[in-house]
Amino acid sequence: MARQQVESLTPLSAAILFALADGASHGYAIIREIEEITEGDMRPQTGSTYLALHRLLANGLISESSGPDIDARRRYYRLTDLGREAARAEARRLSQLLRVASARKLISGTAT
Amino acid sequence: MKRTAVRLFALSLRLFPKSFRLSYSAEMERVFTERVSALSPPRILAATVAEIFDVVVSAVRAHGTQLVLPRPSVAGIVALATLATFVSVRDIAWRQDAEFTSSAGRIDFSAHDPAGEFTLTMLAGRPIAASINDVPIPPDRLLHSGDSIRFLSPDGKVVLTLAYYRATGRIEWQARPRNCHDLASECGI
Numbered sequence: 001m002a003r004q005q006v007e008s009l010t011p012l013s014a015a016i017l018f019a020l021a022d023g024a025s026h027g028y029a030i031i032r033e034i035e036e037i038t039e040g041d042m043r044p045q046t047g048s049t050y051l052a053l054h055r056l057l058a059n060g061l062i063s064e065s066s067g068p069d070i071d072a073r074r075r076y077y078r079l080t081d082l083g084r085e086a087a088r089a090e091a092r093r094l095s096q097l098l099r100v101a102s103a104r105k106l107i108s109g110t111a112t
Numbered sequence: 113m114k115r116t117a118v119r120l121f122a123l124s125l126r127l128f129p130k131s132f133r134l135s136y137s138a139e140m141e142r143v144f145t146e147r148v149s150a151l152s153p154p155r156i157l158a159a160t161v162a163e164i165f166d167v168v169v170s171a172v173r174a175h176g177t178q179l180v181l182p183r184p185s186v187a188g189i190v191a192l193a194t195l196a197t198f199v200s201v202r203d204i205a206w207r208q209d210a211e212f213t214s215s216a217g218r219i220d221f222s223a224h225d226p227a228g229e230f231t232l233t234m235l236a237g238r239p240i241a242a243s244i245n246d247v248p249i250p251p252d253r254l255l256h257s258g259d260s261i262r263f264l265s266p267d268g269k270v271v272l273t274l275a276y277y278r279a280t281g282r283i284e285w286q287a288r289p290r291n292c293h294d295l296a297s298e299c300g301i
Contacts, residue, residue, distance in 0.1 A: 028143045045166035046143050047125075050136045051174055064257070075139060075258040 009090055012044055012052045017061065017079060017087035024065040024078035027053065053077060061086050113153045117160040118145050124164045127171035134275045134286060138259035141277070227288035230272060232261065237276075244272065 009017075012034075019025065019033040030053075031044050044052075056062045061083035065076045079087065101107050121144045125137040144163055148156045219234040233241040239261050242249040255262040255270075263272040274285040 027139055028146050031143065031147075045163050045170075046121075046140045046147070047128075047163065047167035047170035049143075050140050051132075051170045054132060054136065054174075 009086065010052065011042070012048060013056055013061075014087070014090045014094075015042055015044070016049070016052055016056060017083055017090065020062060020077060020079045021084070021087060024076040026074045026076050030077070056083065113156055114145075114148055117148055117156050120160060121163055121167070124167045127168060128174050129171075130286060132174050134273055134284060135258070135260055138275060138277045221283055223283075223285065225285065225287040226290040230263070230285075232274065232283075234276065 015034045015038065016030055018037065019030050025033065027046075027049060031046070031049055034042050034044055053062065057064070057077075060080055062077045063080050065078040098107075118141065122137070122141050125133060125140060128137065147163075148159055151159055217236045220231070221234070222229065222231040224230075228245040230244045231242060232239060239254040239256055240251060242254055242263055244263060249263050253264040253266070255264055259275050259277060261274045261276060262270045263274075265271050272285065272288060274283055276283050
């Protein structure tokens with residue numbers, strides 16, 4: 001089931017799953033985390049981020065969670081077991097692609 | 113400048129389907145406010161244009177329509193602002209029955225929709241009392257999550273959903289259909 005869902009993950013959805021791998025977080029922190037882990041390559045906008053969060057929620061890959069914030073207006077999101085499995089599967093898929101790209105000298109400085 | 117940007121962004125969020133808006137728009141508005149708070153005026157303008165364009169594209173996707181949009185242009189932004197203003201004015205028109213009083217952190221709100229009257233009392237940002245057609249809803253049947261407040265029937269069904277935008281003090285709700293008269297009706301949203 002997770003494999004089927006991973007195939008339809010957009011880059012932003014995958015990045016959200018990776019950003020949540022260390023624990024629950026809220027929308028703004030997720031956006032900041034994605035900017036940081038991609039070193040600025042991805043700069044998610046607010047509307048598309050929340051649409052992606054909405055779809056991940058609907059697919060059961062993330063769930064709403066209580067967070068440490070005392071402000072009840074913030075919603076926190078966390079990975080579900082299915083979401084963690086989907087994130088792992090997506091990471092394996094990307095890793096495999098990266099190995100191919102590296103072997104074919106498509107990544108500068110990493111050819112073997 | 114920042115306030116205008118936030119206002120324009122908030123208006124653009126009306127392009128999303130209402131159910132999506134009720135769940136997320138206050139949060140998106142808040143995230144946008146946080147994002148622009150540290151920016152200089154020229155960068156606020158650029159960020160606002162980019163964010164509103166992204167809202168348009170996302171709203172089209174949320175409505176389930178496949179549409180390739182052109183890159184943002186001045187004409188597009190003006191059209192969007194006009195549309196957003198129109199939607200805003202239209203919403204105000206059907207809310208003439210709403211009454212809203214606020215003092216010392218307490219808000220008493222009442223309004224009509226096609227199914228009848230409902231009231232909500234908030235204290236310090238939290239719902240403490242409500243009623244539908246003069247039937248009180250106990251606090252344990254008021255579900256408060258994020259900016260969303262849901263009125264539940266005795267069997268746990270959602271009968272009315274409101275969104276409370278604390279920053280602007282605005283309250284929005286999903287109008288119930290005319291035949292949804294009481295808590296036992298099939299009027300979950």
